[in-house]
Amino acid sequence: MPSCRIIANCESLSKVILPLRSRCLQVRVPAPKENEISEILRKIATRENFELPVSLAMSIAKQSRRNMRRAIMMLQTIKVKNQSLSGNTLVPKPDFEGFIGEIANDVTSD
Numbered sequence: 001m002p003s004c005r006i007i008a009n010c011e012s013l014s015k016v017i018l019p020l021r022s023r024c025l026q027v028r029v030p031a032p033k034e035n036e037i038s039e040i041l042r043k044i045a046t047r048e049n050f051e052l053p054v055s056l057a058m059s060i061a062k063q064s065r066r067n068m069r070r071a072i073m074m075l076q077t078i079k080v081k082n083q084s085l086s087g088n089t090l091v092p093k094p095d096f097e098g099f100i101g102e103i104a105n106d107v108t109s110d
Contacts, residue, residue, distance in 0.1 A: 037061035037071050044075065055087035063091050070094070 010016060013026065032040070038057040045052035052075070060078070064071035074091060082089055 031066040032068055034058065034061040034066065037064060037066065037068060040068070041071060041075050044072065048079075050079065050085070052085060053087040053089075056085055056089055056091070059091050063093075 008016075008024070013021060035058075038054070038061045041057045041060060042052050042054070045057075056078075060071050060074050064074055073094070077092060078085065078089060081092070
């Protein structure tokens with residue numbers, strides 16, 4: 001129908017069936033740059049009424065590997081664990097990465 005629009009979001013086009021792909025307009029959106037992520041994290045901190053040092057925002061942006069959702073989750077984790085934030089606050093890895101590392105070590109040791 002001419003008045004119907006559907007927006008779909010996917011990370012990999014290889015899993016979208018060809019008939020659907022041929023009928024869609026594909027728009028690639030690159031991952032945000034580290035400085036853009038840092039700015040967004042600082043805006044979030046301002047709206048949530050806490051101070052986020054620039055160095056900590058950049059550290060989160062680097063460790064998030066340009067993944068905005070991951071960066072926001074890391075910021076949330078840091079804020080829950082620490083009442084006051086400074087430039088040298090430790091940025092923890094997500095739990096699943098630690099578990100994967102332990103599994104990998106167990107497999108290689110066996």
